[in-house]
Amino acid sequence: xxxLILIFPIIACLILFLIKxxxxxxxxxxxxxxxxxxxxxxxxxxxxxxxxxQNLFAADELNKIFLIVLSIVYLAVAIYNNGYMKDxxxxxxxxxxxxxxxxLFVLSMTGAILSSNLGITWIFIEATTLASAYLxxxxxxKHSIEAAWKYVFICSIGIALAFVGIILLTxxxxxxxxxxxxxxxxxxxxxxxxxxxxxxxFILFGIGTKMxxxxxxxxxxxxxxxxxxxISALLSATLLNSAFLMILKVFKVIIIAGCDNYARIIxxxxxxxxxxxxxxxxxxxxxxxxxxxxxxIENMGILAIGxxxxxxxxxxxxxxxxxxxxxxxSFFMTSGNILKIFETKKIKSVxxxxxxxxxxxxxxxxxxxxxxxxxxxxxxxxxxxxxxxxLQEGHYWMCTGFLLLLTIVIYxxxxxVFTMSVNSGKNQEKVKLSWTMYAPQIVLLIIAFVMGIxxxxxxxxxxAVKGF
Amino acid sequence: xxxxxxxxxxxxxxxxxxxxxxxxxxxMLSLQGWLLxxxxxxxxxxxxxxxxxxxxDIKSNWVHIFGIAFIxxxxxxxxxxxxxxxxxxVLNKTHVHRDSDANIPHFYxxxxxxxxxxxxxxxxxxxxxxxKMISPLYFGVSVSIIITSLWLITIKHTVxxxxxxxxxxxxxxxxxxxxxxxxxxxxxxxGVLLDIFIAVFILGLxxxxxxxxxxxxxxxxxxDLKDYE
Numbered sequence: 001x002x003x004l005i006l007i008f009p010i011i012a013c014l015i016l017f018l019i020k021x022x023x024x025x026x027x028x029x030x031x032x033x034x035x036x037x038x039x040x041x042x043x044x045x046x047x048x049x050x051x052x053x054q055n056l057f058a059a060d061e062l063n064k065i066f067l068i069v070l071s072i073v074y075l076a077v078a079i080y081n082n083g084y085m086k087d088x089x090x091x092x093x094x095x096x097x098x099x100x101x102x103x104l105f106v107l108s109m110t111g112a113i114l115s116s117n118l119g120i121t122w123i124f125i126e127a128t129t130l131a132s133a134y135l136x137x138x139x140x141x142k143h144s145i146e147a148a149w150k151y152v153f154i155c156s157i158g159i160a161l162a163f164v165g166i167i168l169l170t171x172x173x174x175x176x177x178x179x180x181x182x183x184x185x186x187x188x189x190x191x192x193x194x195x196x197x198x199x200x201x202f203i204l205f206g207i208g209t210k211m212x213x214x215x216x217x218x219x220x221x222x223x224x225x226x227x228x229x230x231i232s233a234l235l236s237a238t239l240l241n242s243a244f245l246m247i248l249k250v251f252k253v254i255i256i257a258g259c260d261n262y263a264r265i266i267x268x269x270x271x272x273x274x275x276x277x278x279x280x281x282x283x284x285x286x287x288x289x290x291x292x293x294x295x296x297i298e299n300m301g302i303l304a305i306g307x308x309x310x311x312x313x314x315x316x317x318x319x320x321x322x323x324x325x326x327x328x329x330s331f332f333m334t335s336g337n338i339l340k341i342f343e344t345k346k347i348k349s350v351x352x353x354x355x356x357x358x359x360x361x362x363x364x365x366x367x368x369x370x371x372x373x374x375x376x377x378x379x380x381x382x383x384x385x386x387x388x389x390x391l392q393e394g395h396y397w398m399c400t401g402f403l404l405l406l407t408i409v410i411y412x413x414x415x416x417v418f419t420m421s422v423n424s425g426k427n428q429e430k431v432k433l434s435w436t437m438y439a440p441q442i443v444l445l446i447i448a449f450v451m452g453i454x455x456x457x458x459x460x461x462x463x464a465v466k467g468f
Numbered sequence: 469x470x471x472x473x474x475x476x477x478x479x480x481x482x483x484x485x486x487x488x489x490x491x492x493x494x495x496m497l498s499l500q501g502w503l504l505x506x507x508x509x510x511x512x513x514x515x516x517x518x519x520x521x522x523x524x525d526i527k528s529n530w531v532h533i534f535g536i537a538f539i540x541x542x543x544x545x546x547x548x549x550x551x552x553x554x555x556x557x558v559l560n561k562t563h564v565h566r567d568s569d570a571n572i573p574h575f576y577x578x579x580x581x582x583x584x585x586x587x588x589x590x591x592x593x594x595x596x597x598x599x600k601m602i603s604p605l606y607f608g609v610s611v612s613i614i615i616t617s618l619w620l621i622t623i624k625h626t627v628x629x630x631x632x633x634x635x636x637x638x639x640x641x642x643x644x645x646x647x648x649x650x651x652x653x654x655x656x657x658x659g660v661l662l663d664i665f666i667a668v669f670i671l672g673l674x675x676x677x678x679x680x681x682x683x684x685x686x687x688x689x690x691x692d693l694k695d696y697e
Contacts, residue, residue: 119660122660123660126667129667130666130667130670133670133674137674137677140677142681142682142692143692143693145674145677145678145681145682146690146691146692146693147693148674149627149671149674149678149690150690150693152667152670152671152674153630153634153671156634156667156671157618157621157634157637160634160637160638160641160664163641163660164614164641164644167641167644167645167647167648170648171601171602171648174601221693221695222693225693226693281695284695285695287695290695
């Protein structure tokens with residue numbers, strides 16, 4: 001199954017290269033989405049009948065949940081993409097390049113998640129940057145060039161620094177000549193603490209760039225705002241998770257080595273800085289896609305804080321990651337609907353969304369309610385658990401700051417979303433989009449809200465926390 | 469012997485910091501590729517298996533031979549030939565030959581980068597006992613190259629200079645990986661090389677696009693995307 005999930009996109013790219021048919025582009029993206037989710041389910045239930053024996057990739061307790069989230073979001077995006085690209089007048093060649101990039105982008109994220117070796121994870125994380133650069137640059141405007149340049153350049157520097165961290169980690173490992181996670185976990189107690197601490201700083205800042213943690217988040221608002229909406233959804237809902245997983249795996253080494261207090265302080269600092277940056281910028285922004293990008297920075301901050309708290313905080317971070325991925329993907333895809341209807345990204349130029357397209361309007365409002373953790377959104381449970389853990393551990397000031405910053409973000413987001421949805425005052429001509437531009441968001445939001453009411457004891461979530 | 473090449477590598481950064489001609493920067497990149505090749509080869513001479521006999525028994529020594537071939541490909545093939553060739557092509561297409569408006573005059577840039585290099589030597593040598601399993605000279609020079617490159621990215625004005633500084637940072641990281649005195653698995657090395665090469669390739673393509681869309685290749689042109697419009 002792992003072989004199939006990793007080899008299929010390469011075969012699909014070859015087919016697209018050899019048979020230059022416009023209809024094949026979407027077909028391959030959809031086919032890979034279905035294969036991806038089937039393989040992910042099989043890996044999660046440990047049904048793996050015909051796999052080649054190898055040790056570089058494996059579905060372990062921690063990465064299964066990340067894999068299944070990637071599969072679901074990618075399937076939703078692939079279905080949405082059918083409607084989004086239907087009226088695209090781009091040349092067949094340009095669309096083919098788009099399909100190559102989407103397939104390779106998902107392949108590299110899957111590789112980063114499934115990799116059981118730190119070096120290989122690094123390679124795939126770097127590959128995500130290179131594969132998605134074209135997607136950000138897809139519209140070929142001045143702004144998209146600027147966004148793509150910042151994305152590739154800043155992320156490449158960040159990832160290069162993460163590689164410095166990996167080299168320092170190999171120094172810390174002493175006589176152990178392996179970068180396999182299992183070897184690192186089982187020998188972590190013998191590592192040199194000085195080099196280990198230093199390596200964590202480099203890896204956190206390097207991969208934190210990719211995850212969008214402040215103060216190394218600068219590429220994120222530009223890239224999310226300039227890329228096509230299905231790609232923004234993938235960037236925000238899956239790419240950031242892949243980077244988070246790598247940080248978690250290195251953090252686990254630090255915990256086993258017994259120097260986690262220091263790492264937790266850095267994670268807390270970056271988490272709160274991310275919340276602060278989002279709170280400052282989200283309030284005044286006049287571009288709704290940038291606003292969603294800042295919301296992603298905020299949520300990555302919450303993940304960092306949850307991971308730093310540990311215990312129940314880690315459980316909260318895991319379900320927050322799931323909820324954020326589903327709701328943010330829905331939010332970004334709905335922003336694509338708005339862009340199709342109003343042909344502008346300016347918040348002030350969009351009014352009366354509910355009148356113009358009722359379904360898009362409600363999806364926009366419900367996505368907003370979901371992301372601001374309005375009950376029964378699953379994010380309400382995760383944020384409640386984080387607050388509860390902070391209070392239980394006596395972090396009262398931290399808890400106050402957390403709630404204050406969240407309130408500012410909630411106000412800023414809600415104000416913009418509700419202003420766009422109502423407040424027209426003039427007769428709006430109704431618009432109808434393809435059903436594929438509504439259905440994926442509806443399904444993702446249903447999952448996110450149902451999980452908020454009834455969170456069954458999913459073995460996979462519990463195992464992820466246990467695996468950490 | 470390799471110490472001379474390491475020092476030359478450090479000094480090549482001083483030249484990059486103190487000149488504005490992009491062609492000279494690219495030539496320095498090529499030279500750095502050669503220096504890294506010599507550092508690797510002279511480093512290997514300390515290994516017990518490194519002798520002429522490994523070529524006679526290729527079957528049992530294929531790992532070592534593959535390792536040497538990889539080093540030649542990485543340092544000579546990619547770092548000193550392919551990347552400079554590609555950057556020269558970009559340079560000829562964009563017709564930007566100088567980065568004369570750096571934030572700091574070249575004389576001061578030379579002084580500051582010398583201080584960084586000297587500090588690298590000093591810290592590595594003073595802390596040598598604490599560094600344990602790594603060579604102080606490798607460590608000091610590689611860290612100073614990384615820091616100087618990051619600093620050059622912040623002061624240079626053209627996007628092509630930024631790409632060149634990114635590559636010199638990559639060379640510093642390569643030297644640091646040699647400092648660890650432990651070999652990374654070949655697959656990791658291969659992946660790293662491929663990633664860096666593609667990153668440079670994509671950045672080069674973007675430089676050409678920026679040259680077409682914008683008035684000039686200044687980084688300041690790339691600041692149109694703002695939070696408050």
